[in-house]
Amino acid sequence: METPRLSRRTFLRGLGVSIALPWLETMGPLTSWATASTKGATGQMIPNRMAFLYVPNGKIMEKWTPTEVGADYELTNILQPLANVKEKTLVLSGLTADKARANGNGGGDHARAMAAFLTGAQPRKTSGTDIHAGISVDQAAASHIGDQTRLPSLELGIEPGYRAGNCDSGYSCVYSATMAWKSATQPLPKEVNPKLAFERMFTIEPNTQKQQRDEQRKSILDFVQQDSKDLIQKVSGNDARKLDEYFSAIRDIEMRIESAEKFPALENPEYIAPEKIPANFQEHVRLMLDLIVLAFQTDVTRIVTFTLANEGSNKTYPSIKVTQGHHNLSHHGGDKAKIEKIRKINVFHTEQLAYLLEKLDSIPEGEGSLLDHSMILYGSGNADGNRHSHHDLPILLAGQGCGTLKSGRHIKYPKETPLNNLWVSMLNRMDVNVRQLGDSTGNLKDLS
Numbered sequence: 001m002e003t004p005r006l007s008r009r010t011f012l013r014g015l016g017v018s019i020a021l022p023w024l025e026t027m028g029p030l031t032s033w034a035t036a037s038t039k040g041a042t043g044q045m046i047p048n049r050m051a052f053l054y055v056p057n058g059k060i061m062e063k064w065t066p067t068e069v070g071a072d073y074e075l076t077n078i079l080q081p082l083a084n085v086k087e088k089t090l091v092l093s094g095l096t097a098d099k100a101r102a103n104g105n106g107g108g109d110h111a112r113a114m115a116a117f118l119t120g121a122q123p124r125k126t127s128g129t130d131i132h133a134g135i136s137v138d139q140a141a142a143s144h145i146g147d148q149t150r151l152p153s154l155e156l157g158i159e160p161g162y163r164a165g166n167c168d169s170g171y172s173c174v175y176s177a178t179m180a181w182k183s184a185t186q187p188l189p190k191e192v193n194p195k196l197a198f199e200r201m202f203t204i205e206p207n208t209q210k211q212q213r214d215e216q217r218k219s220i221l222d223f224v225q226q227d228s229k230d231l232i233q234k235v236s237g238n239d240a241r242k243l244d245e246y247f248s249a250i251r252d253i254e255m256r257i258e259s260a261e262k263f264p265a266l267e268n269p270e271y272i273a274p275e276k277i278p279a280n281f282q283e284h285v286r287l288m289l290d291l292i293v294l295a296f297q298t299d300v301t302r303i304v305t306f307t308l309a310n311e312g313s314n315k316t317y318p319s320i321k322v323t324q325g326h327h328n329l330s331h332h333g334g335d336k337a338k339i340e341k342i343r344k345i346n347v348f349h350t351e352q353l354a355y356l357l358e359k360l361d362s363i364p365e366g367e368g369s370l371l372d373h374s375m376i377l378y379g380s381g382n383a384d385g386n387r388h389s390h391h392d393l394p395i396l397l398a399g400q401g402c403g404t405l406k407s408g409r410h411i412k413y414p415k416e417t418p419l420n421n422l423w424v425s426m427l428n429r430m431d432v433n434v435r436q437l438g439d440s441t442g443n444l445k446d447l448s
Contacts (some may be wrong), residue, residue, distance in 0.1 A: 053308065064079065113380070131187065225227070405448055
């Protein structure tokens with residue numbers, strides 16, 4: 001007797017808990033959007049996803065930018081952690097965020113760098129409530145396809161941000177702490193607490209049910225136990241193993257969150273950590289990255305923004321023996337010792353990116369991997385932090401976008417090519433057809 005087909009929208013439920021499932025064989029064959037559109041294939045479609053990861057204060061660009069162009073380029077020192085996924089990345093040079101420049105507004109490069117990064121809009125210089133930027137690429141996508149998933153988008157970060165006040169030369173603190181903008185006047189705050197992000201992704205419960213579950217100190221999996229037992233009896237052996245791995249991943253994150261709550265945050269006068277987050281910075285980052293993987297794996301959302309630190313952040317990195325503030329170091333003035341410390345921070349950030357990409361690539365989906373069906377953007381609105389330059393930005397695009405990207409190359413674009421041309425091209429690959437976003441002038445060529 002043939003096993004009944006399982007819906008891709010199946011959820012496990014119990015006591016206000018709702019857990020989405022990864023793709024299983026029982027759900028039927030998966031076909032990428034690109035293949036479906038060119039071959040007219042049937043079966044369930046594999047959606048394209050996109051995530052935007054932001055790092056502040058620029059890079060040591062000569063140690064970031066490859067010398068060679070094309071497929072035969074060598075990874076530079078800062079890019080070396082990506083060796084295992086080099087063939088699934090695109091290094092893009094020459095892109096410019098013009099609206100991060102002063103354009104007559106004086107100082108404030110850090111605030112503008114973050115606010116203009118995904119919007120391509122000149123932020124209004126104000127420290128009051130009359131903030132104004134533009135809709136960001138992630139929210140342009142969410143407004144078109146966000147109703148296809150449980151969460152239209154997910155905004156994550158590591159450092160909390162102030163919602164008011166002057167943080168950079170007369171610019172509101174909102175600008176230097178916010179990457180996602182739902183509209184020109186509506187910035188979207190990021191969630192820095194992995195526990196709250198986890199609960200937002202996997203629960204839809206009233207507060208009374210959440211309180212009851214917290215008091216019992218049980219795993220979220222305990223409350224869907226009967227549903228999961230019933231499901232495992234209906235699926236193949238391969239699916240049963242995949243579910244076991246998936247449930248183990250959820251439980252692992254729960255245990256790491258629970259463990260993190262037991263330890264106080266490290267004392268650091270330059271970095272005030274929010275409550276109930278890991279005291280270890282790398283553990284905090286990787287918990288958030290694991291949540292991104294789960295969000296994409298279960299199709300909770302297809303759109304994520306993640307800031308590893310606010311723009312202009314003066315965070316220290318004692319785990320790699322950098323005890324001076326990042327922002328202070330970025331104004332190195334040619335000092336070789338400071339440049340070396342910035343390089344170490346740059347490599348550390350790339351290592352976190354590599355962690356995410358390798359994990360996405362390790363998860364099979366259809367005939368490829370989760371990474372093959374994603375577009376992961378990594379970069380900064382500042383290039384050289386010492387000079388506050390916003391041209392020739394450090395930009396890397398990983399994944400294959402359901403077969404719409406030809407990866408494994410270094411592409412060098414003409415000077416002053418708008419960064420927002422890349423955002424338009426990514427939106428089109430999400431089936432969001434737009435002609436312009438911010439200061440874009442068209443699609444970015446040579447990506448496929």
